[in-house]
Amino acid sequence: MAEVVFVLQLPYIVDRMTATRPKxxxxxxxxxxxxxxxxxxxxxxWASFEAILGRLARLWELPDALVVSALAVxxxxxxYAGSKRAEAMFVGLLPxxxxxxGFAAWSHGYQTYWFLGLAPSAALLLMAxxxxxxxxxxxxxxxxxxxxxxxxxxxxxxxxxxxxxGMPDYAALVSGAREIxxxxxxxxxxxxxxxxPPTASAAFPxxxxxxxxxxxxxxxxxIGRDGRVTFRPSR
Numbered sequence: 735m736a737e738v739v740f741v742l743q744l745p746y747i748v749d750r751m752t753a754t755r756p757k758x759x760x761x762x763x764x765x766x767x768x769x770x771x772x773x774x775x776x777x778x779x780w781a782s783f784e785a786i787l788g789r790l791a792r793l794w795e796l797p798d799a800l801v802v803s804a805l806a807v808x809x810x811x812x813x814y815a816g817s818k819r820a821e822a823m824f825v826g827l828l829p830x831x832x833x834x835x836g837f838a839a840w841s842h843g844y845q846t847y848w849f850l851g852l853a854p855s856a857a858l859l860l861m862a863x864x865x866x867x868x869x870x871x872x873x874x875x876x877x878x879x880x881x882x883x884x885x886x887x888x889x890x891x892x893x894x895x896x897x898x899x900g901m902p903d904y905a906a907l908v909s910g911a912r913e914i915x916x917x918x919x920x921x922x923x924x925x926x927x928x929x930x931p932p933t934a935s936a937a938f939p940x941x942x943x944x945x946x947x948x949x950x951x952x953x954x955x956x957i958g959r960d961g962r963v964t965f966r967p968s969r
Contacts, residue, residue: 767839782837786830789846790856795890805830805856808863826859903928909961911939919944922951922968928959 769776784798791801812822833852837844864880867873907926914921924937924947936957937947953965 769839769841776841777838778841779834779838782834782840785844786834786837786849786852789844789849790853792846793850793853795887801856804860804863808860808866811863811866812859814866822859822862826855826862829855830859901931901934903930903959906957906959906961907936908939910955910957910963911943911945913961913963914940914955914957915943915945917963917965918953920946920948920951921953921955921965922949923947923954925954925956926958927956 787802787805788798791798794801809827812819812826829852833849860880864873864876867876903926906928910926911924914924921940924940926936930936937945940955941947949968951968954968956964956966958964
């Protein structure tokens with residue numbers, strides 16, 4: 735199945751690589767991948783490594799250096815002493831390496847929630863490292879340390895979940911985006927009269943509906959908390 739999908743995409747890939755100007759609106763992922771194919775030096779594996787492991791550390795409320803060090807120790811322990819080396823590498827390490835390699839072609843910002851799916855793989859890799867410790871008191875001690883760390887992190891995790899579990903003004907953003915698209919497909923900016931989380935983009939729903947942010951557009955759109963839109967001359 736994967737081979738069939740790849741073959742069917744070949745004409746598009748060739749067209750994008752040989753085109754002298756953009757055609758349509760390809761995704762940012764495709765654009766990044768094609769940029770690396772044209773110029774391999776455009777890849778940013780170290781930036782991808784830092785971003786992904788840094789955001790995993792943020793999910794766990796731990797210092798970046800501690801998470802990177804723990805994963806490195808786990809990999810070494812599993813490789814040299816693990817009884818289930820292949821399983822640990824396939825389930826734990828491979829998803830992390832694949833994600834880092836894939837995002838090496840990414841040249842835009844990162845969102846922490848993208849990497850929620852990698853957290854179980856990282857956790858399983860750490861647990862595999864614990865099981866690689868020789869049986870006896872050392873393994874029991876390592877397991878107790880990990881258990882204590884997990885329990886100690888729970889209060890901060892609960893606070894974080896309560897803080898970020900919802901976005902009550904998202905309905906207003908979507909309603910406003912629909913209103914903007916009904917009038918025009920192009921504005922210089924989308925602004926709001928209420929506060930948004932630091933990582934939220936007021937223009938995101940509008941762009942998902944086919945709208946475009948053009949700095950030379952005549953008007954900008956302002957969305958109110960009730961979803962109503964006001965158009966005003968661009969600044």
